[in-house]
Amino acid sequence: MQExxxxxxxxxxxxxxxxxLALKCGKVLPQFDLVFETYxxxxxxxxxxxxxxHALSGNHHVAGKYSENDKYPGWWDNLxxxxxxxxxxxxxxxxxNNLGGCHGSTGPKSMRPDSNKPWGADxxxxxxEDWVNSQARLLDYLGITKLAAVVGGSxxxxxxxxxxxxxxxxxxxxxVIASAPNLTAQNMAFNEVARQAIITDPExxxxxxxxxxxxxxxxxxxxxxxxxxxxxxxxxxxxxFGRKLRDQIKYSFxxxxxxxxxxxxxxxxxxxxxxxNTYIRMTRALDYYDPAxxxxxxxxxxxxxxxAKFLVLSFTSDWRFSPARSREIVKALxxxxxxxxxAEITAAHGHDAFLMPDQHYHAIxxxxxxxxxxxxxYAK
Amino acid sequence: MQExxxxxxxxxxxxxxxxxLALKCGKVLPQFDLVFETYxxxxxxxxxxxxxxHALSGNHHVAGKYSENDKYPGWWDNLxxxxxxxxxxxxxxxxxNNLGGCHGSTGPKSMRPDSNKPWGADxxxxxxEDWVNSQARLLDYLGITKLAAVVGGSxxxxxxxxxxxxxxxxxxxxxVIASAPNLTAQNMAFNEVARQAIITDPExxxxxxxxxxxxxxxxxxxxxxxxxxxxxxxxxxxxxFGRKLRDQIKYSFxxxxxxxxxxxxxxxxxxxxxxxNTYIRMTRALDYYDPAxxxxxxxxxxxxxxxAKFLVLSFTSDWRFSPARSREIVKALxxxxxxxxxAEITAAHGHDAFLMPDQHYHAIxxxxxxxxxxxxxYAK
Numbered sequence: 001m002q003e004x005x006x007x008x009x010x011x012x013x014x015x016x017x018x019x020x021l022a023l024k025c026g027k028v029l030p031q032f033d034l035v036f037e038t039y040x041x042x043x044x045x046x047x048x049x050x051x052x053x054h055a056l057s058g059n060h061h062v063a064g065k066y067s068e069n070d071k072y073p074g075w076w077d078n079l080x081x082x083x084x085x086x087x088x089x090x091x092x093x094x095x096x097n098n099l100g101g102c103h104g105s106t107g108p109k110s111m112r113p114d115s116n117k118p119w120g121a122d123x124x125x126x127x128x129e130d131w132v133n134s135q136a137r138l139l140d141y142l143g144i145t146k147l148a149a150v151v152g153g154s155x156x157x158x159x160x161x162x163x164x165x166x167x168x169x170x171x172x173x174x175x176v177i178a179s180a181p182n183l184t185a186q187n188m189a190f191n192e193v194a195r196q197a198i199i200t201d202p203e204x205x206x207x208x209x210x211x212x213x214x215x216x217x218x219x220x221x222x223x224x225x226x227x228x229x230x231x232x233x234x235x236x237x238x239x240x241f242g243r244k245l246r247d248q249i250k251y252s253f254x255x256x257x258x259x260x261x262x263x264x265x266x267x268x269x270x271x272x273x274x275x276x277n278t279y280i281r282m283t284r285a286l287d288y289y290d291p292a293x294x295x296x297x298x299x300x301x302x303x304x305x306x307x308a309k310f311l312v313l314s315f316t317s318d319w320r321f322s323p324a325r326s327r328e329i330v331k332a333l334x335x336x337x338x339x340x341x342x343a344e345i346t347a348a349h350g351h352d353a354f355l356m357p358d359q360h361y362h363a364i365x366x367x368x369x370x371x372x373x374x375x376x377x378y379a380k
Numbered sequence: 381m382q383e384x385x386x387x388x389x390x391x392x393x394x395x396x397x398x399x400x401l402a403l404k405c406g407k408v409l410p411q412f413d414l415v416f417e418t419y420x421x422x423x424x425x426x427x428x429x430x431x432x433x434h435a436l437s438g439n440h441h442v443a444g445k446y447s448e449n450d451k452y453p454g455w456w457d458n459l460x461x462x463x464x465x466x467x468x469x470x471x472x473x474x475x476x477n478n479l480g481g482c483h484g485s486t487g488p489k490s491m492r493p494d495s496n497k498p499w500g501a502d503x504x505x506x507x508x509e510d511w512v513n514s515q516a517r518l519l520d521y522l523g524i525t526k527l528a529a530v531v532g533g534s535x536x537x538x539x540x541x542x543x544x545x546x547x548x549x550x551x552x553x554x555x556v557i558a559s560a561p562n563l564t565a566q567n568m569a570f571n572e573v574a575r576q577a578i579i580t581d582p583e584x585x586x587x588x589x590x591x592x593x594x595x596x597x598x599x600x601x602x603x604x605x606x607x608x609x610x611x612x613x614x615x616x617x618x619x620x621f622g623r624k625l626r627d628q629i630k631y632s633f634x635x636x637x638x639x640x641x642x643x644x645x646x647x648x649x650x651x652x653x654x655x656x657n658t659y660i661r662m663t664r665a666l667d668y669y670d671p672a673x674x675x676x677x678x679x680x681x682x683x684x685x686x687x688a689k690f691l692v693l694s695f696t697s698d699w700r701f702s703p704a705r706s707r708e709i710v711k712a713l714x715x716x717x718x719x720x721x722x723a724e725i726t727a728a729h730g731h732d733a734f735l736m737p738d739q740h741y742h743a744i745x746x747x748x749x750x751x752x753x754x755x756x757x758y759a760k
Contacts, residue, residue, distance in 0.1 A: 025631035125631040185617040185639045189609045192640045193602060196647075199633060200598045202582055218580045222573060222602060229569045237565040243670065251405035251505040253579060253660060257667070259565045260572045267576075280633060287637070290623065 501587030
């Protein structure tokens, strides 16, 4: 059954951009690559494109598999495919790896165009606004003037929101899921601890660890373990692990409780795969995002130029991006008399809920997306 | 005004114990020292003693100063002194540094009695039960048969609770503040991340860093930064720091937001003072404490042998030891028809609230403590 509506085998593509990109930090990226994947078919009027923006550790591999026996489909495969809530029979879906990433787009571990060394510490800090600008370049490259929808959860939701601010004429619908108009001090504090764990790892070498054939694994592992605590709710950690012992108590610092085993496994796995320079940049992009800042803290003003229709979703047990934060976005949109639907979904899984195939959640998405009209629909 | 009711200049004392102490982990400590302070006067019937149990990073210096110009009085000085809620005109108050500590009681950085090396990694993991047993030895040393009260917040509250279980005939009142009958999975997860930051610090040397003239500062710093996030509520972090920038955004990994400066300062300070081996043991004691475990998870049964009267207090914004956890203790005590008073105090400061001189909180403490009768009261 699951197999029936899979998008099947997919392959990444690379788009190269030669026109320099001015970044918010003041630096200019002379050229860059974006790695992306697409699912479904772009219609004749090029009006059925949906852009998926990824979160902290996501990438361009959003749906489908790389081979028949690939056990790990894309990270939002439960949402995207033929007959799924985001139906690839109707939509042309685009996933990309953000600039500064470590999965194929230009980032800190990429070679500098002007030398035979990787960027390392010199790779600029990129922001949500920079990502949206680079994503607009990708749309130009694909010949897409306007998105039927932009969709993102968490940090991805911030990008979806920013699309409606920077390119109001290029997006019909924005689906902003488990997100916030900026981070709380507590959220930024967790980011800071994660970054400090990485930066103070002796194998970090000020961000130039590539040249030292080193990897700041210890720091990245701590950062990821900490992340996992904040992605889950206290309740779901309780249900999943509780105080379950692995064995008899040994009075040691080895794994005693099941939860410790889970955290160490997640930390080790991530530290072997992800790039530390990317991680610290992604958390900085989260910290800096604050569209209301340009308007003296007034989010309503920040969203006054938007033209998109919105679906805003939050999850009751999400303490990292709590429903209250989503409601701030909804309020600012309503103040502007924008067309906005909002649902606060009862879910136990905390922030991670946005990635789960919860029935109620997916029904809401299916229903909302099925009402998105694309140019060719009118011709039917 | 503040000065008027200070206990004034105090000095620590050392008690040496030669009778071996059997620990829960199965090991035996052949001899040990406990450093302690006392405030007020023990009455003729030795019935006015109050024991203060400290939390994760606390010590024996609970109240008073070490010199006239000492800027840092004991950690609970706002509670204890002449005319204060815990009035030293009436009570003889004892503070000690727990076994395994790093402030003068025998711990990992103490010299082994059988060699000229510090204990280091070989110092056993001590538990709440072990602490209570060692505290009972201290009472014997002081000639105190029964405590008028045992008082503790957080991990200290667990010790107060354990006193009523292990020594039901030696404690009249237990004040269990901002505590829990065991840690949640989420709490244990934070402890595990903190420990892993320390243990994987290359300067940790498996716990034997003393011999290498090294200190795992980086790990201890990360552990403390993380701790500080969980001691404060999201709201109070928001109020205190919010998204306040230190200066113009520099697009860097240096301090950008005020909150980062606070966390780094706290982390650096702690890493220069506290012993890493003590820290990881204190968190393990927190993890292991679970009196209901011996009774198949039934807290009511675990508390069925208690005889003390209880004051249980929690704080609305404490997400580390939430009011719900205190109510579990209260319920189990009521199931046993014990005499228990409970208050859930509206406070913004999160877990840290138990150390703050909140008016309502202190009024409750003053009122409860003023009703504690000591032997000599009857003679008045």
